[in-house]
Amino acid sequence: MGALVGLGVGVGLLLIWSAFQLPRTPRQGPRPASRTSTLLARAGLASVSPTSFAALCLVTGGVVGLLVQAVSATPPVAVAFGAMGAYLPVTVVAGRARRRQRELAEVWPEAVDHLTSAVRAGMSLPDALAALGSRGPEPLQPAFADFALDYQVTGRFGECLDRLKERLADPVGDRVVEGLRVAREVGGGELGRLLRNLSGYLRDDLRTRSELEARQAWTVNGARLAVAAPWLVLLFMSFQSEVIRRYASPGGVLVLVVGAAACVVAYRLMMRIGRLPTERRILS
Numbered sequence: 001m002g003a004l005v006g007l008g009v010g011v012g013l014l015l016i017w018s019a020f021q022l023p024r025t026p027r028q029g030p031r032p033a034s035r036t037s038t039l040l041a042r043a044g045l046a047s048v049s050p051t052s053f054a055a056l057c058l059v060t061g062g063v064v065g066l067l068v069q070a071v072s073a074t075p076p077v078a079v080a081f082g083a084m085g086a087y088l089p090v091t092v093v094a095g096r097a098r099r100r101q102r103e104l105a106e107v108w109p110e111a112v113d114h115l116t117s118a119v120r121a122g123m124s125l126p127d128a129l130a131a132l133g134s135r136g137p138e139p140l141q142p143a144f145a146d147f148a149l150d151y152q153v154t155g156r157f158g159e160c161l162d163r164l165k166e167r168l169a170d171p172v173g174d175r176v177v178e179g180l181r182v183a184r185e186v187g188g189g190e191l192g193r194l195l196r197n198l199s200g201y202l203r204d205d206l207r208t209r210s211e212l213e214a215r216q217a218w219t220v221n222g223a224r225l226a227v228a229a230p231w232l233v234l235l236f237m238s239f240q241s242e243v244i245r246r247y248a249s250p251g252g253v254l255v256l257v258v259g260a261a262a263c264v265v266a267y268r269l270m271m272r273i274g275r276l277p278t279e280r281r282i283l284s
Contacts, residue, residue: 039090041169042097053089061086072238074245076253080260084231100139104170105206107137112176112199119192125184126151126160143167157184172202223270227263 036050065082072078114136118128130152133145143164150160161177168177179198183191238244246252 038169039093039097041166042101043093044096044100044169045093046167046169053093057086057089060088064088068235068238072244073241074238074248076256077234077238077244077247080256081231081235083260101170101172103139104168105172105202105209107139108172108176109199109202109206110137111140112195112202115180116192116195116199119195125180125191126157129164129180140168176202219270219273223267226270227267230259230263 034050036053037046040046040048040050040053061082062085064085065078068081069075069078111132114132115125115128118131119125123131129144130148133141133148136144146167147160147164150163151157154160158181161181165174165177168174176198179194183194234244247256
């Protein structure tokens with residue numbers, strides 16, 4: 001009897017205590033990826049953290065700034081080139097991301113053709129995707145090999161497709177994956193026709209974009225040359241101590257600031273005028 005009374009008192013005290021507790025905040029969903037992490041994923045560097053990349057930018061900027069300071073002995077010029085050095089890793093990674101996206105766009109039609117052949121041969125869609133890890137285009141093999149391992153371990157096709165999209169971080173890959181997801185969910189005998197139509201669409205899109213990029217190249221190269229030229233001249237002037245020290249005066253600092261702002265605005269404007277429409281990732 002005493003144990004029963006003690007249990008009832010304990011339950012009552014527990015209910016009273018829980019009534020005065022603050023309501024729990026709902027669990028927030030996953031945070032959207034930052035621009036830095038998105039850029040690293042597009043470049044195939046998803047294993048690099050944004051913090052490490054930011055540290056690399058700071059180190060590069062510091063090293064470049066110290067070298068220019070040692071040569072010119074002019075702090076404003078060293079700061080200007082240090083800022084350029086800090087932005088250099090961003091430029092390199094962005095260029096790598098563009099090259100990787102172009103490379104993947106070139107091999108996706110071949111990958112879809114492999115899928116079409118495998119489906120015609122009677123393979124299931126997950127097995128056909130897993131086969132791309134060994135027989136598909138070389139740039140796509142690591143991602144599909146990981147997909148095969150994920151599907152072998154979990155057997156969850158939808159979740160494995162989501163992780164495949166994260167590894168690829170490619171707009172064309174998003175379209176292919178979502179098309180395959182719909183075909184898998186709807187079922188039926190339309191998968192072969194869907195894959196053939198998708199392959200033809202990807203080839204036409206790649207052909208059109210390649211022609212536009214070839215015509216755009218002169219605009220991009222001209223903009224880069226126009227922006228780099230004055231700073232190359234300034235770098236060569238750093239070896240002439242009597243000339244470069246004039247930039248240590250307030251007037252010289254003003255010239256550097258105005259020149260840097262003009263270069264950034266002009267470069268952004270030129271790139272915006274000649275920029276092609278960029279594909280955005282879907283359902284990511």
